[in-house]
Amino acid sequence: MPVSTDAKGAKVWQLRNRNQTISRWAAYLAAVAIFMWCWQRISEATTWFFVWDAPRIAADIGGRAMPPRWSxxxxxxxxxxxxxxxxxxxxxxxxxxxxxxxxxxxxxxxxxxxxxxxxxxxxxxxxxxxxxxxxxxxxxxxxxxxxxxxxxxxxxxxxxxxxxxxxxxxxxxxxxxxxxxxxxxxxxxxxxxxxxxxxxxxxxxxxxxxxxxxxxxxxxxxxxxxxxxxxxxxxxxxxxxxxxxxxxxxxxxxxxxxxxxxxxxxxxxxxx
CATH class of the missing domain: 1.10.3720.10 (MetI-like)
Incomplete structure (x- = not known):
């Protein structure tokens, strides 16, 4: 665990040092950027009208699918x-x-x-x-x-x-x-x-x-x-x-x- 000193000379215990913290946040930002880019690509290839209309279509098919044809x-x-x-x-x-x-x-x-x-x-x-x-x-x-x-x-x-x-x-x-x-x-x-x-x-x-x-x-x-x-x-x-x-x-x-x-x-x- 890294140790640093404050202005008064007292020891301050830290979970990570400065470089480790910067590297960790850089990794988080890179992951978010990759996720947003992937989401944008998916959104461009998706017809959202059909997505919003899916519950109605599912209810209609479900109504026609019941009851099962046991014969x-x-x-x-x-x-x-x-x-x-x-x-x-x-x-x-x-x-x-x-x-x-x-x-x-x-x-x-x-x-x-x-x-x-x-x-x-x-x-x-x-x-x-x-x-x-x-x-x-x-x-x-x-x-x-x-x-x-x-x-x-x-x-x-x-x-x-x-x-x-x-x-x-x-x-x-x-x-x-x-x-x-x-x-x-x-x-x-x-x-x-x-x-x-x-x-x-x-x-x-x-x-x-x-x-x-x-x-x-x-x-x-x-x-x-x-x-x-x-x-x-x-x-x-x-x-x-x-x-x-x-x-x-x-x-x-x-x-x-x-x-x-x-x-x-x-x-x-x-x-x-």
Whole structure:
């Protein structure tokens, strides 16, 4: 803490000295200037008439969207099942691909920290940096619309997430157990099977359930870009301005997410 003296020679304790205070205020002013510049840019690109009129439009749509069209539920069971299949099978496929990537990315299990580990880390970053909707757009263009494109989009998006958390869990294992098994003369694969895998299995199970829970949410909207599932029904209802159907679909999506969250919490609780 800086100390200065006043005119009488008494010591004055200060939280910051003069230069630190000036630097702090300069940073505040720069932040305010950047915020105002960004706000000005946003304001210039915004049609404020529609913003002020939004409450009236929302009330009008809300009035037309109620009550939900319950008779439309018969057409949602199939798309809802497709959505759950996308989330489940996509998660399983992602785990199959993420496990070897995680072991190649972890410092204590990679065969080559100079060549193989950077490639594994690149795969993790590349798959995590692209959103599921973008993956779905690309895959719909490549393999055509349908549930399979959505499944693969979920899988590709999940590889980086699962592999990153798993390789971090691998790097945090207790090395004493590995050293004990190595001292018995076990091979590299035996050390991995009996010294590393048992330690990371709880983390692997938790990551799997957590990602499945996330994928249920993401798979509900992939139909908006032609990847099948209940999102396709939502897109069709929005295009035809069938607001009571939209309300029902949103309620179904909410119910699916809540049930998935409940199952995920129960499974994680049992694991932990």
């Amino acid at each position: 439309y539920m018969d057409k949602l069971w199939g798309p809802l099942w497709d959505t759950l299949n996308m989330a489940t099978l996509g998660t399983m496929l992602a785990l199959v691909m993420a496990v070897p990537v995680a072991f190649l990315a972890a410092r204590n299990t990679t065969p080559s920290a100079l060549f193989i580990r950077p490639v594994a880390l690149f795969i993790i970053v590349a798959t995590r940096s692209i959103n599921s909707l973008i993956w779905a757009l690309l895959l719909v263009a490549v393999i055509g619309p349908g549930v399979f494109a959505g499944l693969m989009a979920i899988a590709f998006r999940s590889i980086g997430f699962c592999a990153k958390l798993l390789y971090e869990a691998i790097e945090e294992i207790d090395e004493k157990q590995v050293e004990a098994i190595t001292a018995t003369g076990a091979s590299r694969w035996q050390v991995m099977a009996y010294g590393i895998v048992p330690q990371v299995m709880p983390a692997f199970a938790g990551i799997s359930v957590f990602r499945w829970d996330i994928n249920i949410r993401e798979s509900t909207v992939l139909g908006l870009v032609g990847a099948g599932g209940i999102g396709l029904q939502l897109q069709s209802s929005l295009n035809t301005l069938a607001w009571p159907q939209v309300t029902l679909i949103l309620l179904v999506i909410l119910g699916a997410v809540v049930i998935g969250e409940w199952i995920s919490a129960k499974v994680r609780g049992a694991i932990i």
